[in-house]
Amino acid sequence: MLWLGIVILFIIFVIIVLLFSFIHGEFNFSRVKDNDTLSVEMRALFGLIRYRYVIPIIQFKGLTKGILIKSEIITKSSSKLKDESKGQITKEKILYAYNQAKEAIVYTLNLYDWMKQTLAKVECTDLKWITRIGVGDAPETAITTGAIWGIKSSLLGFSIRYVNLTAKPHIDVIPQYNEKQFSTDFRFAGRIRVWFVVVAGVRLISRAAKVKGGIRTWIQIALKTRARVKTAS
Numbered sequence: 267m268l269w270l271g272i273v274i275l276f277i278i279f280v281i282i283v284l285l286f287s288f289i290h291g292e293f294n295f296s297r298v299k300d301n302d303t304l305s306v307e308m309r310a311l312f313g314l315i316r317y318r319y320v321i322p323i324i325q326f327k328g329l330t331k332g333i334l335i336k337s338e339i340i341t342k343s344s345s346k347l348k349d350e351s352k353g354q355i356t357k358e359k360i361l362y363a364y365n366q367a368k369e370a371i372v373y374t375l376n377l378y379d380w381m382k383q384t385l386a387k388v389e390c391t392d393l394k395w396i397t398r399i400g401v402g403d404a405p406e407t408a409i410t411t412g413a414i415w416g417i418k419s420s421l422l423g424f425s426i427r428y429v430n431l432t433a434k435p436h437i438d439v440i441p442q443y444n445e446k447q448f449s450t451d452f453r454f455a456g457r458i459r460v461w462f463v464v465v466a467g468v469r470l471i472s473r474a475a476k477v478k479g480g481i482r483t484w485i486q487i488a489l490k491t492r493a494r495v496k497t498a499s
């Protein structure tokens with residue numbers, strides 16, 4: 267009985283530690299000349315679970331064909347490539363995602379409030395957005411630099427109020443006078459405790475259950491999304 271009690275206490279201790287551990291997320295986007303790179307990385311359970319999604323190629327193919335992307339999925343070992351595929355972001359796919367989002371809002375009680383409550387638990391641990399701009403003429407470059415500063419300030423001011431900013435952001439627009447250049451480097455790193463994710467999931471289910479057909483709608487959205495992902499891959 268003593269050993270059984272010790273095992274139960276140990277299991278409870280491990281569960282508590284895991285619930286209060288963090289899920290870390292990083293989003294990086296860079297554009298240098300015509301080269302775009304986007305990557306998303308998620309880590310959980312002290313690095314035991316790791317997922318990295320990289321898009322090294324982004325090409326605009328016109329209004330009809332949309333955007334061509336090449337994606338890579340990398341496992342816990344950052345040097346091991348798990349999957350590689352190509353796909354297109356088209357107008358139809360964007361409209362489909364938009365309609366799915368509208369349906370989720372209709373069949374979930376106060377989904378916007380749930381999103382605000384969840385984002386409030388996210389800690390922003392790193393924020394960097396550096397842009398270099400030059401249009402070939404010094405006065406026009408100065409005007410463009412000011413305009414980009416205004417756009418950045420508005421976007422960041424709107425976004426940051428929803429998350430808990432714990433790090434000093436590094437934001438800059440560097441004018442490149444008398445040369446044509448545009449490059450940008452954006453990085454966002456954040457974390458949230460596993461416990462808050464579990465609570466958010468329970469709250470989401472509870473809100474969906476309060477609307478007739480809510481749970482069924484969410485299941486259908488999940489199944490349709492999974493089927494489309496399998497088809498695309």
